[in-house]
Amino acid sequence: MIANRNYIKILDLIKDSINLDKHSLPIQLHEPDFNQTNSLSYLSDCIETGWVSSAGKWVNEFENKLCEFTGARYAIAVVNGTAALRLALHLVGVRAGDEVILPPMSFVATANAISHLGAVPHFVDIENESLGLCPLEVKERLDSIALKVNNHVINRETGRKISAILPVHIFGTPSKILELLNISEEWNIPLVEDAAEALGSFKYDNKKLIHCGLFGKLGILSFNGNKILTTGGGGALITNDQKIAKLARHLSTTAKKNHKWDFYHDYVGWNDRLPNINAALGVAQIEDLASRIEKKRNLHKKYSEKFELFNELEILKPSDDCISNYWLITLRLNLSKAILEEYRIGLLELAHESGILLRPVWRLLNELPMYQNSPKGQLKVAEDMSKRLINLPSSPQLL
Structure with missing residues (x-):
């Protein structure tokens, strides 16, 4: 067993961020919303x-x-x-x-x-x-x-x-x-x-x-x-x-x-x-896009504030010269490689069992069968980051 998994605490912080009083489980990654539109x-x-x-x-x-x-x-x-x-x-x-x-x-x-x-x-x-x-x-x-x-x-x-x-x-x-x-x-x-x-x-x-x-x-x-x-x-x-x-x-x-x-x-x-x-x-x-982006910005802020409690977990944010639409708000696991994969799989499994549909990043394209023989340089950062990233529920209507 890995010490300090804190899976339940993480899922509780996600639930606190998205206000489950207004939304029922399961919570999808990103859903369309046509309410209050033409x-x-x-x-x-x-x-x-x-x-x-x-x-x-x-x-x-x-x-x-x-x-x-x-x-x-x-x-x-x-x-x-x-x-x-x-x-x-x-x-x-x-x-x-x-x-x-x-x-x-x-x-x-x-x-x-x-x-x-x-x-x-x-x-x-x-x-x-x-x-x-x-x-x-x-x-x-x-x-x-x-x-x-x-x-x-x-x-x-x-x-x-x-x-x-x-x-x-x-x-x-x-x-x-x-x-x-x-x-x-x-x-x-x-x-x-x-x-x-x-x-x-x-x-x-x-x-x-x-x-x-x-x-x-x-x-x-x-x-x-x-x-x-x-x-x-x-x-x-x-x-x-x-x-x-x-x-x-x-x-x-x-x-x-x-x-x-x-x-x-x-x-x-x-x-x-x-x-x-x-x-x-x-x-x-x-017609409603500016409002949606503002809601997503606020959702990102809530997630960021909640996850400040964890030293080894980080909500990614854009650099100061960028404005993001925060399409998918992303959690990075800054854990040692020795425990990273087991921790990530454990969190994803419990989240899906709990109705919080977190998602890992896509498999790297060069790892797919049709692209394994494509030309490539060294891909050390991509290989490392692909094991550390988890997308959180990001629909603007979650607030």
């Missing part, structure tokens, strides 16, 4: 007018509101975050046989979007503050294995072109994006931001607040059912580049040229546009 009214409009598919006023309205909220000049709404990321990578030039640098700690869709293009994930380690792609590791990896050849960057070990750098703003916390952007510019490798979890997260750049996804050429968002804003499924590309935005909209709409009756397609495109009925749900959610 969801039913907007969905009824779609049904009554018959505009439920990939055209209609709510798609335009949703894209406009995304631009207004994030500060992007352009937003293109698509069916899910994976499709958005695959399209974004295609737009910056990722092609079959190329490599894309990404962190190993992310949801599997990040690597899958690369694979869907026939390209190859190339894993580089994270840093332990934001849990995002580590600029120092990216620089060292490129200095070690990359060559500039005819305006391309080639991996000298594999002979493949390195076509993009793909940082992830994990759990809604902005990564060290400015440093990564400098590396991107130094090597002339496009940077695409996976901001699937970061709607409502910002970072300062020279005292200017910039939304995640708008530092590189373009970024993507996700509106899956467990996100801070949901359209059921859904995703979006955001960019300040008019040319990229125009092509993204065209390719995601089967590359069909506008015409009253003729069907003429001038590229191999995708049928990726977000349906109107989903966009209506998004409009209803984004």
Whole structure:
């Protein structure tokens, strides 16, 4: 038996933070909430007018509101975050046989979007503050294995072109994006931001607040059912580049040229546009988004105050130059490796038995069978952090 497990005390602090007088068990990780929104009214409009598919006023309205909220000049709404990321990578030039640098700690869709293009994930380690792609590791990896050849960057070990750098703003916390952007510019490798979890997260750049996804050429968002804003499924590309935005909209709409009756397609495109009925749900959610983020900020504060009692447990927080949406509030176990795994499994098992559905971080992407042979650098921080992180119930309505 491990001394000082304190599992029950930990679960009691979680229950105290989320006010069980208002919520019954089980407590999920992150649930959608349509109460006190215009969801039913907007969905009824779609049904009554018959505009439920990939055209209609709510798609335009949703894209406009995304631009207004994030500060992007352009937003293109698509069916899910994976499709958005695959399209974004295609737009910056990722092609079959190329490599894309990404962190190993992310949801599997990040690597899958690369694979869907026939390209190859190339894993580089994270840093332990934001849990995002580590600029120092990216620089060292490129200095070690990359060559500039005819305006391309080639991996000298594999002979493949390195076509993009793909940082992830994990759990809604902005990564060290400015440093990564400098590396991107130094090597002339496009940077695409996976901001699937970061709607409502910002970072300062020279005292200017910039939304995640708008530092590189373009970024993507996700509106899956467990996100801070949901359209059921859904995703979006955001960019300040008019040319990229125009092509993204065209390719995601089967590359069909506008015409009253003729069907003429001038590229191999995708049928990726977000349906109107989903966009209506998004409009209803984004109208309430600022309030939701404020509730999540308060929930994070409550968790942080409760867990100050434990020296070896830490609620992660963003650095001072970041504003997080706190999508998933994360507990880090700062325990010795000798007891870490047994402690973590014990806490997760008791929590699930008690109806508090804590979640460990995803398995590292390079450990999954389809990515075990992908190129990678040393991944010491990711391997260590993957055993220490537990996501706490984070729905804004838990307060």
